Amino acid sequence: MKKILSASLVFGAALALSAPAHAIDSTGCGLGSMAWRGQSGIIPQVAAVTTNATFGSQTFGITFGTSGCDPNGRVTGGTQKMILAFMENNLEQFAIDAAAGEGETLTTLAGIMNMDEKTVAEKAYRNFAVLFPSENVDAVDVTLKFYEIMKA
Amino acid sequence: MNGRAGNFCFARFLKMNKVLCFLLSFFFALPLHAAEISDVAQSKAWLALVHYQKTLFGGEKGIIGSENFYLSPEGRHNPEAELEATIALFEGDDEEKQCLFPARYLFLKKQGFLETDFPHCVEYEQFQTDLQPSGITFLFTDAFMNNSSSLFGHTLLRVDTKRKGTQLLAHGVNYGAFTKGYENSFLYAIYGLTGMYPGGLTTKPYYDVINTYNNIENRDIWEYQLDLTQEELDFFVAHIWEIGQTQTPYYFFTQNCSYMLMELFDAVRPSLNLRADFPVQTIPLDTIKAVGAREGFVRQTNYRPSRRRKIKHRLSQMSKMQRQALYEALQTENWAMNALSDDEKADVLETAYQYVQYQYIAEDIDLKAYRRKSFGLLKARNQTRAGQKFATLKEGKDPMFAHDSAVVTFGLGTQNGDVFEQISLRPAYHSLTDNPFGYLPGAAINFLNLTIRHQDRHDRYYLQKLDILQLASFSPIDTLFQAPTYRIDLNVSRELKPETLDPYYALNGSVSGGGTLALSEPLWLYALSSVDGAYGGVLARHQWGGVGLALGVLYTGEHVSAQAEVKKIFATSTPGNKLIYQVLFDYHISRNTALEANFQYVQYEHGKNITEPILSLKKFF
Structure with a gap:
């Protein structure tokens, strides 16, 4: 009862507040993610991405929204696609974790690649300069190099 | 039959x-x-x-x-x-x-x-393959004072994953309104309140959820892992899929993001009967309390602090020398920090890196500076081998144990010697001097606080005040963080004419902006400038407008909160021209009970002054 009483008051407050609804942000996925579909191997994937002049790749900078995500908003696809999508969205956090040789993104990537966490962390740390040669790197470069380094 | x-x-x-x-x-x-x-x-x-x-x-x-x-x-x-x-x-x-x-x-x-089998469903099977569910976690993100739709916080779900790695690969499941195309229209608010937007479920990877709330909006995330059986988990995921195919009118206060999650929980475990707790309005904080009150439903609580809070926690662990090195390096972009050992330096570099990310999002630095600084820091950090490092922030003040969102206040006071009793009812949500546990520090959100007063001398009841809206965001300025302080007030109140002390009603509005300084952790000093105005029948030309200056202190402790303020308004006519002294003192007896002493003295340029002390008992429910 007390809740109902207070509720009727809250309802009136609605107009005073002019409160917008809880918006779901754009469901759009950048980076020509559609182009990956049906292709296997990281090279065709990456080629699809880098030749897609409309979108370009995610360069170093914080991702607002869901660049490079699956259109359904899910973690999906094979190892390479997952790594690329992860890098697209977590590049700047991955960079500091790689530079420090520890962190949540490295644990996650080790999981995706089914590798030992310590090995991934150590390899990323030692190869940091290869992964991030300049401030103009993009997620595709980093993903390719990361993949090479981990498979080496 | x-x-x-x-x-x-x-x-x-x-x-x-x-x-x-x-x-x-x-x-x-x-x-x-x-x-x-x-x-x-x-x-x-x-x-x-x-x-x-x-x-x-x-x-x-x-x-x-x-x-x-x-x-x-x-x-x-x-x-x-x-x-x-x-x-x-x-x-x-x-x-x-x-x-x-x-x-x-x-x-x-x-x-x-x-007796039949469930058919082979490609899309549904893909959904399960992508999610690889291992559990359900109920998420609460605290208030975001820069967006009116997020003032009360937000709730969503996480379908935990059994994928190898971390829960970054889990999925956030969000119930929200599809507002595309209307965001900047004035219809936005009207639509949100009247159910004109369709609402629905969406999923996104949990790393996106973290980026949005923790890293971009600087909001804490509370993760309440639910205790479900395997059968309930399967059923939950199946039902998310079911509801994910549908849309339902979205109402900001009633059938909102939090309400629909109560519907989902009840569908999975009908004995919870969570919907019964929310017959009309649904405030996100109330829903986590309702979930917490169902014995054994929450298995484990985990706290993910915002980026800003993580930076502050790191700062609090720094030595004076480290802090000095941090401030200097951020200015000069010389990341060498020769005075520090490698262990000391690693923490400073990582803090600086997170701070540069914060600055970029706050638009304090441009992309070029952001990249240059980030890369300088990354290189320096990579060249530093660290052993011992700062502890991460794992403990917070769990909003599940914060005071309830509605409050009734019984008061006894005098106005220029006339004794009165009064009762106030506030449906939502939190004042600066309420028990701060679990609420965003320095933030106040109040709606429709209604006060009815009984005056002994004439034995009469009347509407004393209706606070339509009070919003405040106080945020201390320091070397690294400089958020502005603001306050918005809109109320109808019974005032006394300074010349004759005759009562009249006026609609008062005030918008203030300024800055806050933390003298110590619980003690803040603030200064505000404001635009003030009133509209009322008896006023000269029915209105006055003015500008004001306010100076105050705010103390928020575990058991005691207090606020003292002096405000001067320069207005176009007499009742507006005034000097207001106000002292509020709250003693938090328990989570949902408080005693409050309130003293107000209003000094007019012409006419009589008003003195009004009130003692109150506050009961949250």
Whole structure:
């Protein structure tokens, strides 16, 4: 009862507040993610991405929204696609974790690649300069190099 | 029973010969399940699964908006017809449609109504493959004072994953309004309040959720892992899929992001009966308390602080030398920090890196500076081998144990010597001097605080004040963080004319902006400048406008909160020209009980001054 009483008051407050609804942000996925579909191997994937002049790749900078995500908003696809999508969205956090040789993104990537966490962390740390040669790197470069380094 | 048989056939009308149907219903359907079906159709579990609500006239109404959610033409109002239609669906061969209702299938199978297998559903199976569910976590993100739709925080779900790695690869499941194209229209608010936007479920990877809330909006995330059986988990995921195919009108205060999650929980475990706690309005914080109050439902709580809070926690662990090195390096971009050991330096570099990310999002630095600084820091950090490092922030003040959101206040006071008693009711949410535990520090949000006063001398009751809206965001300025402080007030109040002390009603508005300085952790000093105005029948030309200056201190401790302020308004006419002294002192007896002393003295340029002390008991509920 007390809740109902207070509720009727809250309802009136609605107009005073002019409160917008809880918006779901754009469901759009950048980076020509559609182009990956049906292709296997990281090279065709990456080629699809880098030749897609409309979108370009995610360069170093914080991702607002869901660049490079699956259109359904899910973690999906094979190892390479997952790594690329992860890098697209977590590049700047991955960079500091790689530079420090520890962190949540490295644990996650080790999981995706089914590798030992310590090995991934150590390899990323030692190869940091290869992964991030300049401030103009993009997620595709980093993903390719990361993949090479981990498979080496 | 006959009615049931009739419905049973109606649903299959197209597939069966009418006569055969009539006979069959007598032959096995009726004796076997008739009584059971009507029982099950009225069971809590079925009513929750199809999201029926009791109507005022005692009937049932399904709240899901999409028509195709109801399989029977009368399904929205008739749970039994819907149950029969669902049985018919699974006994039929429309696999595409069957694939939309995996939870209903599980339910019917468990009830013994179905012998058939669930069909092979490519999309649904892909959904499960992507999610790889291992559990459900209920998420609360705290208030975001820069967006009016986020003032009360937000709730969403996480479908935990058994993927190798971390829960970054889990999925956030969010119920929200689809507002695309209307964001900047004035209709936005109206639509949000009147259910003109469709609401629905969306998923996104949990790393996106973290980036949005923790890293971009600087909001804490609380993760409440739910204690579900494997059967309940499967059912939950199936039901998310089911509801994910539908849309329902979104109402900002009632059927909102938090309410629909209560509907989902009830569908999975009907005995929770969470919906009953929210007959009208649903405040996100209240829903985590309701979930917390269901014994054994929350298995474990985990805290993910915002980026800003993490930076502050790191700062608090720094030595003076480290802090000095941090401030200097951020200025000079010389990341060498030769005075520090490698261990000391690693923490400073990582803090600086997070701070540069913060600055970029706050638009304090441009992309070029951001990249240059980030890379300088990354390189320096990579060249530093560290052993011992700062502890991460794992403990916070769990909002599940914060005070309740409504409050009733009983007060006793005097106004220039006249004794009065008063009662106030505030439906939501938090004042600066309320018990701060679990609320965003320095933030106040109040709606429709209504005060009725009884004056002893004339033995009369009257409306003393209606605070339509009070919003405040106080945020201390320091070397690294410089958020502005603001306050918005809108109220109708009973005032006294300074010349004669005759009462009158006025609509008062005030918007203030300024800065706050933390003298110590709980003690803040603030200064505000404001634009003030009032509208009322007895005022000269019915109104006054003015500008004001305020200076105050705010103390928020564990047991005591206090605020003292002096405010001067320079206005266009007499009642507006005033000097206001106010002292508020709250003693938090328990989580939901407080004693408050309030003293106000208003000094007018011409006429009599007003002195008003009040002692109150506050009870949150």
